[in-house]
Amino acid sequence: MDDEIYDAVVIGAGFAGLTAARDLAERGQRVVVLEARERIGGRTWYRRFADTDFSIEMGGNWLDTVGNRALMAEVERYDVPLTMSPEAKNHVSILDGVRSTAPCPISRRDEIDLQRFVTETARQVARVDPYRPLDTQGVADLDVPLDEYIAGFGLSRTLTELMGAWIRQETGCHLSQISALHLMSWIPLLDDDVLAIGHTPTHRFAAGTIDLLQRMLDDSGVELRLSTPVSAVIQSEDRVEVRTHAGNVVRARGAVIALPLNCINDLAYDPPLSPGKAAGAAIGQSGAAKKLWALVDGLPPHLLAIGEHDAPIDVFFTDYPGDETDLGADLVVGFSTQERPLDILDREDVETAIRRYVPEATVRKVDGYDWLADPYSKGTWCASPAGLLSSYASALEATEGRLVFAGSDIAHAFRGWIEGAVATGGVAAERLSAILADD
Ligand SMILES: Cc1cc2nc3c(=O)[nH]c(=O)nc-3n(C[C@H](O)[C@H](O)[C@H](O)COP(=O)(O)OP(=O)(O)OC[C@H]3O[C@@H](n4cnc5c(N)ncnc54)[C@H](O)[C@@H]3O)c2cc1C
Structure with a gap:
């Protein structure tokens, strides 16, 4: 057991956890962050595409520079450069069995x-x-x-x-x-704007989400323990004791639980979580996207393709045109959902799916990540199933004793976005600071 008693232990080093940790440290608290994976960033992950030197986002990527106020405040604070995904110049759709190249085929x-x-x-x-x-x-x-x-x-x-x-x-x-x-x-x-739900924001981080995350972490000066999955959280009147899978114990005056909704019930809690929080977390969120990256020859320049209900890919578009990288072909990003039979890591499978839209396309390489199979996310960005929000929204975000909760999956505003993670991280730091100030 560590003899040390921290002011705050933060569980999870995604955007929510790191925002909370940085804000707590700024308020003078001694903070330790415990992260299960061997990296920070959670459901954002900027890493190399296939076996190339070119990096892309496996998870969270785009931001809305107008609406995402908490995230933009961080971008401005650390002077993080942004770029934009290019606008589509060519379109292909297959809707009700009809192929069209019109931008709006209705x-x-x-x-x-x-x-x-x-x-x-x-x-x-x-x-x-x-x-x-x-x-x-x-x-x-x-x-x-x-x-x-x-x-x-x-x-x-x-x-x-x-x-x-x-x-x-x-x-x-x-x-x-x-x-x-x-x-x-x-x-x-x-x-x-109701139609905005069909317009993906186009700004992205020039050097990846890790650029902002790393600056936040460096600025905070907090202690970070990677590869440290937490198994239990035990509260007493004036302490929180956190147990790790490796059998270590970390003690603090309070904790921020900044976990994906689908992972909250993987920890044991003593006393147990409130019935509302436990029930809401048991329902969980249903985000089950397949985000795929493919290096493709033979596409019309700056293509946006969108398809019918039973196509393996809903949408794909040229995110990095071949003439703007050293990759030698267009790098496209596409989206599908779990129930569709598409192996995003199988080059031939992806090529067949892309050829439904552009028969002459050839796929050189593919990449992607299975966020559903990952025990530390168990899903992609938050999608609340019917009945969850109108029954459990308050319980999911409520403070329980010395435990405050943060995370994109429990945000009210921009639930499911990086913005929701940053905003709830800030609120969690405020709430825990108030609890610590009362000690
Ligand atoms: C494919 C994909 C595409 C997306 N696209 C966008 C986008 O374009 N724009 C956008 O705004 N958002 C997007 N999102 C959503 C966005 O990435 C997430 O909402 C946000 O990053 C979640 O942050 P978080 O801190 O709440 O949770 P997470 O990032 O999931 O962080 C939680 C952390 O807890 C850790 N953890 C889990 N269990 C334990 C444990 N037992 N002990 C210790 N640590 C643990 C995890 O490893 C993780 O680091 C996307 C997500 C995915 C997966």
């Missing part, structure tokens, strides 16, 4: 129906305050599976497939596995 009738969908959804969104827990707002009627919500509009198959592919790219799961309310809670943060 009929006039579909446009009118889309407007109807936007108007009605905006009316419902006006009831949602993204900064307050969604179980306190009388919006349980919106906490329904997203595919059911969309089906209620009687849209054409073409429009349903187009919206489905775009939205799946944003939700990272089948639309039956995410609540309409989850998506609606983003819209007030995106200038109240």
Whole structure:
């Protein structure tokens, strides 16, 4: 057992944990961060593409420079350079079995129906305050599976497939596995623009998410222990005792639990977590995206491809044009979901999927990461299933004794985004500081 008693122990070194640790250290607290993996960053991971020297993001990547206020404050504070993904100049879609190269391949009738969908959804969104827990707002009627919500509009198959592919790219799961309310809670943060849920933000970190994370860590001066998975958290009146898988014990006056929602119940808690938090964490989040990277020859320049419901890939686009890197071909990023039979690490599989859109394409190399199989994430970005938010949003983020909680999966605003992680990390540091100040 360490003899030392820290002021704060932070469990998890993703954006949430590192923000909390840095803010606590800034308030003069002695902080130790315990991280299960051998690296920081959690569900962000900037690493080399296949066997090349070129690095890409396996996880979280883009940010909204207007809406992501907490994250932008960090970007500005550390003067972190950003770049942008290029705009598409060529389009291919396959919707209701029809291949098109039009940028917006829908009929006039579909446009009118889309407007109807936007108007009605905006009316419902006006009831949602993204900064307050969604179980306190009388919006349980919106906490329904997203595919059911969309089906209620009687849209054409073409429009349903187009919206489905775009939205799946944003939700990272089948639309039956995410609540309409989850998506609606983003819209007030995106200038109240319902269609913004189909526009991925295009800014990204020039030197990867690790650039910002490392600057935050270096600035904080906190002690970081990597490869240190935590197994149990025990609270007494004035202490928290954290046990690691290796059998070590770390003691502190308080703790920040900055874990993915799907991992919270992997730890033993004494006293147990509140029934609401334990039940919400047991339901978990259903983000199950497959994010794939492929080096491809034979694509139209700056391509955006989007596809029908049962295609292996929903969307892919040229993120690094061949003439802007030394890779010799276009590097594309694409999105699929777990239930689709696509092995993102199998070159031939990915080539077959891409050739549905561009028959002459050839794939040289592929890369990606299985976040679902990883025991320290058990999912991709947060998608709340129907019923979770209107029942458990308050319980999931509530402080329990000397334990405060942080993480993108329990954020109110920008749940599922890096922004949500940073914002909740800041709040967790404030909450724990207040508890420590009362000692
Ligand atoms: C494929 C993919 C694409 C994404 N794209 C975007 C995007 O473009 N834009 C965007 O804003 N967001 C995106 N996201 C979401 C974003 O990356 C996450 O929401 C955010 O990084 C989560 O941060 P966090 O700190 O809350 O959790 P995490 O990053 O998951 O951090 C939690 C940490 O806890 C650690 N941990 C787990 N169990 C234990 C244990 N027992 N003991 C100790 N440590 C433990 C983990 O190893 C991890 O480091 C994406 C995510 C994925 C996976």
